Amino acid sequence: MKIFIIDRDYTEAKGFKWYLESYLLNEIEVYILNSIDQLYQQYQQVHPDILIVEIELIKHPNDIAFFKLARKDGTEIYAITSEPLFQHALKAIQMQVTHFFVKPVDLNHLKYLINSSTKENKTVVNSIGDYDLTNVFYLQLFLNNENGSFLKDNRLFFLIEPEYPKDLSALYSWLKETPIFESIEIYPLSKRIICISEFVEKSLFEKKARTLIREWNIMSGSYINIAIYDREPAQLNEIYLETKKALKQRFYKGFEHIFYVSKQLIPLPLDPLLTPEEQQLWIQGLENLDIQTIKEFLYRLSIDGTYYEQDSIRIHLTSVLAQIRRFMLKYNLHQKAVLEENYRQLFNIILEHPILYTIIQEIILFTQTLMKLAADAKLEFKANYAELAADLIEQQYKNTKLSLIEIANQLGITSNYLSSIFSKHHGVAFKRYLQQIRIQHAQKTLLETNFPISEIAQLNGFEDPNYFAKLFKAYTGQSPNRYRKMLREKRE
Structure with missing residues (x-):
């Protein structure tokens, strides 16, 4: 097995070489290079089985194209970086790397990946990427099929949802290349990704799932949630809807979680409108510039272990926004174009943002800004x-x-x-x-x-x-x- 290490830090590259020669199962030859130009020259003479490249050296589209061709020729590619920036992650995806490491590199993990990688695994995953969207799987997914249960072969069905919908394509590409799951079927949807694993031991599966969450965060700087169907076998449409429902727990808990269909939350009812006492609390809190009282009111909506109905919370917070609006009008703050735009954005955040904690923080930040401007307005005789x-x-x-x-x-x-x-x-x-x-x-x-x-x-x-x-x-x-x-x- 021939391995190329392309790294500007020669001392670090020598450390990689010593470790790989000492601990890999196969006999290997390791070549240390310090630039992409050296790689091009050496590649013409020696065809490597594995390339380990510092991603900061990849600066041109032609470099990315070269690595993609090398990948097609059967070369395993591992990228490393000292800075976990999203642009580096995108390069890694475009290069179709097997794994993306952030320095200091976990050499044990690198050893494991090299020892366990096989052509068979790559073939299974890559074939999924060419999946025909007209296949019967998608018909069964969205139509209620009466022909028996879907998980009859002890397969494990789970959904992966990215923090930002714009990351879905990158996540899908990354999932196809990651070696965390040896055998997995991947089906992309508009906002989430369906995965079906042959692996059914849940304790080990959860360990792999948490590795997946961690690795995606290292690679992209963002987060994912995973929801697992762990009930009796059922029709695919029913399995999907139940698992999708489990993902709604993100509203209360955020991201980096594994949710189980069998452990759904039971939301409590909440009066969507403010009581007269609550209205008075907001009026006085705003007038007295008492941000602590405002925080205590909002934080009670997100106390761990207490979950109110999501729609009721959103309506409740629009009632809060009405009090904030009254405060703005009183101090003529609505005349400030930037502040007015921020107010409208806050309204949309309350209605649409998937995470309650973020909504609350945005309300607090906006309220703090209003309080400061209102205090300034009093001093400048601009208030009503x-x-x-x-x-x-x-x-x-x-x-x-x-x-x-x-x-x-x-x-x-x-x-x-x-x-x-x-x-x-x-x-x-x-x-x-x-x-x-x-x-x-x-x-x-x-x-x-x-x-x-x-x-x-x-x-x-x-x-x-x-x-x-x-x-x-x-x-x-x-x-x-x-x-x-x-x-x-x-x-x-």
Whole structure:
């Protein structure tokens, strides 16, 4: 067996040579080269069985074409790199390498691959690549066939789903070349890949599956999930749908997982709309720039071991987004084109992104940006202070000391300026607006409780019960006691 090592680091190449000569089962001859040009010259004189090449040396399309031809001639190709970049991984796929190593190279694994590689394995996998999509397999997959079960020969059916759909083609090409599974049938779909293995020992299969997940991450920088059908034999269509359903667990758990059809999650119901208390939490959290309260609210949706229905969570988070939108409008942040675009992107992420944790992180990051801009807006007098003042009144009307000056101080503006913009925006003076809010809440308290008038006055921001009664009658035309009695008589 003849092996070429093409590496710029001569010392490292000598280490490879010593190890391979010491531990490979076959007698070998190892040639050390330091450039692709040297490879071209040596290749004309000696036809190698194995090429081990540093992928950083591959710089031109002609180099890739050369390795593809060598592959067709029966030469095994192993690529190595010191940087696990995606562009290197794509080169490795185009070169049709048997395996792609990241330095430091696992020499035991390299030895295993070389010792166990056979022409038979390559032939089986490559023949799958030429699979005719009109074959009966795809008809059985999507049509409910009544002709018996599919897994009658103890074959193992599993699905592989990449983190990014755009990686599907690269993943398919990589799967055809990887030696992790000695015998495997591969059938590509639009978003995932079907694999059927003759291997049925699940403990060892899981070890191989985890190796597959790890190697793909090293090679591509992205992740995959694997879902395994482990129930009784059934029709192919049923097997596929059940296994596909198992992959939906990625919403809660992310990637780098092996899911079993027999271990499905049981989601809990969740009210898709925010309660009044939750709405108030968001209003106050945003106004107070309290990102910790916001985080705690969102993280409860992804507590490990608690799984809410996916659609309900998405609707729930669009309700959250409505509160965020209100906050944006209040501070005129929607006028910033970039921020408005980010808001629309966040809306699509909530509706479509496959991972809950990512959705939550995107909401938190966007909210943090809004809070910073809102704080800046206050300092620059660009906020809608009339609306802010009205919100503060709603939150603090019970405070008997609440006044125009107090609200102005909280907003960081002068009382004269607030008085002017408030009356223009609401069509009523600040003092009268505060009185109206207090009377409205007092009406509700009168109806819902049996508290004495003096206590109701105190609960709604009035120090003097007599003044409260006088003002209440001015607004409603009735005294507090008469108002309570009349409404209760109507209800009865």
